[in-house]
Amino acid sequence: MVQLKGADRARYIQGVFARIAGRYDLMNRLMTAGQDRAWRRLVVEWAALPPGGRLLDLGTGTGEIAFEALRRTSNATVVGADFTLEMMRLAQAKGLTRTAPVWVAADALRLPFPDDTFDTVTSGFLMRNLADVQAGFAEQQRVVRPGGRVVCLDTSPLPDGPLRPLIAFHLHRVIPWLGRLVTGQADAYAYLPASTAAFLTPAELQAIMEATGLRQVRYRRYMFGTVAVHVGVKA
Numbered sequence: 001m002v003q004l005k006g007a008d009r010a011r012y013i014q015g016v017f018a019r020i021a022g023r024y025d026l027m028n029r030l031m032t033a034g035q036d037r038a039w040r041r042l043v044v045e046w047a048a049l050p051p052g053g054r055l056l057d058l059g060t061g062t063g064e065i066a067f068e069a070l071r072r073t074s075n076a077t078v079v080g081a082d083f084t085l086e087m088m089r090l091a092q093a094k095g096l097t098r099t100a101p102v103w104v105a106a107d108a109l110r111l112p113f114p115d116d117t118f119d120t121v122t123s124g125f126l127m128r129n130l131a132d133v134q135a136g137f138a139e140q141q142r143v144v145r146p147g148g149r150v151v152c153l154d155t156s157p158l159p160d161g162p163l164r165p166l167i168a169f170h171l172h173r174v175i176p177w178l179g180r181l182v183t184g185q186a187d188a189y190a191y192l193p194a195s196t197a198a199f200l201t202p203a204e205l206q207a208i209m210e211a212t213g214l215r216q217v218r219y220r221r222y223m224f225g226t227v228a229v230h231v232g233v234k235a
Helices: 006-031 035-048 062-071 085-097 133-143 164-183 186-198 202-211
Strands: 054-058 077-080 102-105 118-124 144-155 212-222 227-234
Touching: 006 085, 006 164, 006 186, 035 062, 035 118, 035 144, 035 227, 054 062, 054 102, 054 133, 062 077, 062 085, 062 102, 062 118, 077 085, 077 133, 085 102, 118 133, 133 144, 133 202, 144 202, 164 186, 202 212, 202 227
Parallel strands: 054 077, 054 118, 077 102, 118 144
Antiparallel strands: 144 227, 212 227
16 A cells, blocks of 8 residues: 555545544544644644744645644634545534634645745645655645745654564554554554655655755654654745
8 A cells, every 4th residue: 555656546545534534533642642732733833824824734634733723823824735525524514613724625746826825834644645755845845935834744664762662563553453443444544554664764854855945944753753843944
């Protein structure tokens, strides 16, 4: 599954997230012991959205980052974009009784926005799913304004260290078991550790961001090094 390329990979990813949409938030809380909420708050903090600014949240899923951005900056324009409509329908339902983002169906590799549109672009657990990570960052760099920020939250391959066997057990045994128990979709949650192991290291991701023209790129690691938040600024 992680070896799939191009359109085949996109269709597979779309199907995976469509199947788990209803329990996606719950599984995130269980897998991370609730820490995913803190990471998303950090993404919005690093986004540094100015009052009245415009934020694009790519791979928005159920809208967790998008809603957090609105909580922080109520007069902002926030656009949540995803190509899995089942996820965004859940996000829309969350926003029926509060100020809501604008929801857009979009492919992260071919964004339907003009150059220099947004003050910041965020993503949470999107980049490892893309068929072309550099092309994805190039599109984000294109649509953010000069001086604007690109912020990325994603998993990282397991670092070396004494805790590596325990972390590997959690990823490869506990998470698929939880996925089967909570969602009935063990295969979808077998994809998570597989895609994490096959993904770029934080340093490699930083180099790709810099190759697309982003500057001042830095990152911070969490969850025993298995999660990282990156930020870069458009020159």
